[in-house]
Amino acid sequence: MHRVKLFIFTIAALLFSQAALAQAPGKQKAVLVTGASTGIGATLAEYLSQRGFYVYAGARKEEDLKRLEAMDNVSAVRLDITKQAEIDAAVAFVRAQGRGLHGVVNNAGVAAVGELMKISEEDILWQHDINILGAMRVDRAFLPLLKESKGRTLVIGSLSGFVTGPGGGAFSMTKFATEAYAETLAMELAGEGVKAGIVDPGSFRARGRERVAIKMLTGEWDLNAKLTPEQEKIIAGVRATEDKRKEPIEVAEQVYHFLTSDTPRVRYMASPDKKTVDMVYRAALRRIAQLNASQPAYALTRDELVTMLDELLVEEASGGK
Known part of the structure; x- marks a missing residue:
């Protein structure tokens, strides 16, 4: 009986010490995830925070920030990657927390559908501003912290960076460019001790396609846009199709490998089938x-x-x- 009690006490003490270590600033590795409000970003924030990382979860809307802030091992960070002032404020916030920064996961991204000869220049530039320049802005701003930790930075690409089709060209243009961005960055930062890579997902469950459908119906990108009964039926169909897709756990697994492996790859694929x-x-x-x-x-x-x-x-x- 004495040995049993001693064993239980030892296990409890070990678990307590591991929990205390995980919460101690400077001991727990921290990562920043942009676009953490929904879809892949939300899955990443939850997955990484449950596996030993402290996550700084970037989002724009107040309701999303409150939800993320309520999660264990997560601090919500107001972050619009098109606004340099918010990026700089996020850097200052992360540095002030005293944990350093092990990794950046550039997940924020958008898509607009339309034939290349018809889609508006505004929609094309909007996608480039977020999908490519947004990641570059974030990486440039957080690079000093990554150099200090000899950390790593990752961008979430897409298999649309390899395969494209009618109506998807403008989005694919940004994702083909993201492949070049990540590959070049990996070479350029190697001498700084910072590793860079890319995870290319296929079609997992996300709200991006719903947002695209609403834009096509209403001209607005707002998921809460007021819809007519007929439009509601169309969006209900989009949601039903989306519900059949897999949750992006494979994406999170690949990101986790990149963040934890002694020899992370430059390129990862996360396919649903x-x-x-x-x-x-x-x-x-x-x-x-x-x-x-x-x-x-x-x-x-x-x-x-x-x-x-x-x-x-x-x-x-x-x-x-």
Whole structure:
């Protein structure tokens, strides 16, 4: 009986010490997640905060900030990534907390649908301002903190950065650009001891598509926009379709790996199903085939292409070294 009591006491003491360590500023690694109000961002804030990280969750609306603030191991931060003043205020807030900053997860993003020859220039520039320049603004502002911690920064891309289609070109343009941003940043920051990468999700459950549908119906981006009965029916259909999609847990798992691995990868894929994987790989390989066929004087043979692929598979399997 004495041994049982001693064992229980030891376990309780261990759990208490781990909990105390997790809450102590400077001991618990902190990360910033932008666009944490809904969808992937909200899942990331919850997932990371439940697995040892202290999360600074960026959002714009008061109701979202209050909800995030109520979560354990989370501090809500008012953050519109198009406003430099709010970014600078977020940096000052994070620094004042005394935890340092291990990582930045640039999740905030938007989408607008329309044929390239018809979509407004305003909608195109809006997407670029948030999806590309927004991440760059945040990374530039928080880089001093990341240098201090030898931390890492990640951007949430999209498989639309590999596959596109009619009506989705303007969004895909930003996500193709995000691939270049993350890959270049990883090379440029390596000498600073800061790691950079990108996670490319497929179509998981989110409210972005509902927002796009409302914009197409009303001309407004407001999820709370007043709708006619007919419009309500259309949006109900969009929501029903969205409810069938998977929660973005695979995205959170990939982000967690990037933040915790000793050898994080530059690029991660988070697909909801094998069909999407096949589509993305075929699109990427088709570009190689098109390039190879376009200049026969220097084209690689099938065997040379296969050898190159085998070498790259071995390289990535070893951690990308």
